Amino acid sequence: MSDPTSPHLDLFAAARPRLPGLIALYGTRRGGVSAHPFDSGNLGFSTGDDPAAVVENRRRLAAAAGISLDALVVAGQCHGAEVAVLGVEDRGEGARAPSERLRGFDALLLQDPGVYALSLSADCPLVVLADPESRIAGVAHAGWRGTAAGIVGALVEAFRARGSRPEALWAAQSPGICGGCYEVGDEVLEAVAGRPGAREACSGRFLDLRQIHRAELLAQGLRAGRVLPSVDCSFEDPQRFFSHRRDRGVTGRNGVLVGWS
Numbered sequence: 001m002s003d004p005t006s007p008h009l010d011l012f013a014a015a016r017p018r019l020p021g022l023i024a025l026y027g028t029r030r031g032g033v034s035a036h037p038f039d040s041g042n043l044g045f046s047t048g049d050d051p052a053a054v055v056e057n058r059r060r061l062a063a064a065a066g067i068s069l070d071a072l073v074v075a076g077q078c079h080g081a082e083v084a085v086l087g088v089e090d091r092g093e094g095a096r097a098p099s100e101r102l103r104g105f106d107a108l109l110l111q112d113p114g115v116y117a118l119s120l121s122a123d124c125p126l127v128v129l130a131d132p133e134s135r136i137a138g139v140a141h142a143g144w145r146g147t148a149a150g151i152v153g154a155l156v157e158a159f160r161a162r163g164s165r166p167e168a169l170w171a172a173q174s175p176g177i178c179g180g181c182y183e184v185g186d187e188v189l190e191a192v193a194g195r196p197g198a199r200e201a202c203s204g205r206f207l208d209l210r211q212i213h214r215a216e217l218l219a220q221g222l223r224a225g226r227v228l229p230s231v232d233c234s235f236e237d238p239q240r241f242f243s244h245r246r247d248r249g250v251t252g253r254n255g256v257l258v259g260w261s
């Protein structure tokens with residue numbers, strides 16, 4: 001098990017020492033330099049935080065992973081389902097300032113080792129995918145809008161298009177708002193109703209997005225034992241996680257750094 005007091009969580013901890021060379025390090029609130037209400041490990045520029053603090057927080061996460069900040073790619077997220085395919089030539093894009101070129105991509109596929117994505121969130125679950133055969137990695141930012149638009153399946157499809165076998169893929173889910181805390185309106189329930197597992201993921205007005213994501217991954221052919229869950233709830237744990245809903249929008253961003261070294 002990972003240390004709950006650590007500023008970083010290995011989302012594939014349950015699968016180690018398998019998957020050597022795969023980095024999927026999740027940055028919590030701890031161990032950063034940002035001031036309240038972004039204290040202290042905010043990784044997102046789109047928050048009102050001091051950009052220099054965000055860069056330093058990103059540098060610390062990268063250092064914990066043993067890589068340089070300039071090996072990171074960070075896209076502008078918009079709650080869509082578009083997949084950006086990235087390679088070593090994209091290293092550094094969006095890492096020190098918001099990227100103009102990579103706007104509107106909530107799913108990132110890394111086709112080369114040595115380039116790393118940083119995907120950000122405050123409540124929305126992230127889904128990390130990794131293929132140990134081809135050393136392709138990817139991540140999807142999957143809130144309700146992206147989930148409704150099929151972002152998890154779109155990312156698996158992008159792997160498949162590059163020759164990945166779904167049964168060889170590994171997946172890990174990130175901290176996010178849990179099904180007991182995520183009360184939603186009719187428009188959300190209707191939007192996700194067509195996704196795999198949606199009936200089981202809804203309990204009255206409460207929605208468990210991670211349950212839908214798991215069902216989507218299994219429907220895409222991933223093995224159940226290779227989909228690693230997270231039970232961490234961002235809404236319930238203000239010591240470790242930012243929560244857009246709990247903090248009424250005035251908050252920072254957690255995130256996962258992913259890629260093959």
Ligand SMILES: [Zn+2]
Pocket residue numbers: 177178179180181182233234235236
């Ligand atoms: Zn919860």
